[in-house]
Amino acid sequence: MKPPRYRQSGRNMLFSIPNQLVLLFFSLIAVYPVYYMVITAFKTRQNWLHDQFGLPNPITLQNFADAFSRGNIPLWFGNSLIVTFFSLIASTAVSALAAYAIARFRFAGRAFYFNSMIALMVIPPAVLILPLFVLMVNISLVNTLTSVIIIYSGLLIPFSVYLLVSFFRSLPSELFDAAAIDGCTNLDTFWRITLPLSTPALVTLVVVNALFVWNELLIALVFLQSESAKTLMPGLTTFKGHFTLNEPLIMAGTLIATVPMILLYLFGQRLFVEGLVAGAVK
């Protein structure tokens, strides 16, 4: 990304020291809880009791070993990966198709459909969980990863369609005309032209949606109640309940759950930023 184009002129440089201090202050606040989580996760419980805020002394890896052996964290971690993977595949596929129809065709009900998508973004999941739960019980999907994959895929559609429609509309229409002249069917044009050209938008969308699915608690909590079906977020709340008196162990668990998103952030900070900004208005 480009640096800000506007630079403060020289005579104002004196003001920059307080500005730096303000920014430093907010950066420290932003980072401190993560820092606290990391130092605590490497402490023994004794060490934590005597010195909550200092660096770990001695540094121990026991909490991580315990988190893996005494809890179901590896299992939950795997479940989270499965749920995130399939929810993203399903929601992206159906949303891209729908967005293509909205962006490229004229048909009755198009405006209504698109407006409905925008409106649905506002509906709180808490409103939906009870009827969905009854439904999932009736079709025996409670405590299966399938249940949450279906729900997440559906929940992600409105935002995904919205984002992709605005992107597809920005592609030059000459390309589509040329494809039509060359005898491409609409499905060909979707698959061979629209999707490849939309790779940046699709990657951005997947990253933002991955963050949502990986971090979601309420739905996972309601639909995955058995130990073996849990994903990381409801798993962590159980884990916390089991080891209330072992703070470093709990922090090790939360740190393990956070690592994938931190990695994603380190490698794709730009994508997060673009994804969140793309949904916004000028």
Next chain:
Amino acid sequence: MPDKKPSTGITFRKIEPYLYLAPATILVILVFIYPVIKIIQTSLMQNTASGVKVFGFYNYQLVSEDPVFWQALRNNGKLLFSVPIMTLLALVIAILLFEHVRGWLVYRGLIFLPYILAIPVVGTTFVYLLGLNGIVNTMLRSLGIGFLAQDWLGSATWVVPSISLVIIYRELGFGVVLFLARLMSLEQEILEAAEIDGANWWQKHFYVTLPQLAGVIEFFIIVELITMLSWVFAYVFTMTGGGPGFASTILEFYIWKHAFAFRSPGIASALAVVLLAATTVLIVLQLRLRRRSLEEAS
């Protein structure tokens, strides 16, 4: 295809977009439309002694007589006050970042970091930070104002403001990134012209920068208002469990409690319809805003 009969071609062309919409539509009906209809229906039904369900507003009457419901509603209302605070803070930080080339990427990266953390992770960590001997109280004591130290999440007075603060902590970075992106797309000449005309820092940003940011500020405010009504469950669940007592119970949490802990689907449904009604106002705002942005883009 050239060898296709025109008549079938026209028919296919007519239904083609609907075929593309079909998979998404099925999922949306399953996950959104069906539950919303069902929840309204359930909220209007009551069980009679004979086991037959009859139509009525009994559930709503029970809800309206429940002080915890009013408490939850008030708490959601209080959370809305964190929106102007985080908007202002995000604006100031974004403008500072914008004026500061040196290290701005690092600052932005750090300030945005909380937004990628899971709410259960943030909540769990803040339980320690806001605890009796947590960093907040320790800092207050070392500053010589230890009398201000509190059991932040255990006090009925302080629990909602404390949760607000944690929400602001996590959401602030989103605002900063949004505003900064918009600032970077502004025409630099206008700001320079204002400077040449002798505008000071405040005048420059108040009269020149802010008006141009109006759209994105409105967007952020609406998104955050939605968040305060629809996405705070995980904070309350992991930090306080709605307590002490019901002091930090919010609508989402109370719906969940009635649906899955108290096993009273009728009341849970009535509560859900109330929450839905509250968000409807935001749906209208959202529609207006998003439509406008698309028109501008196309």
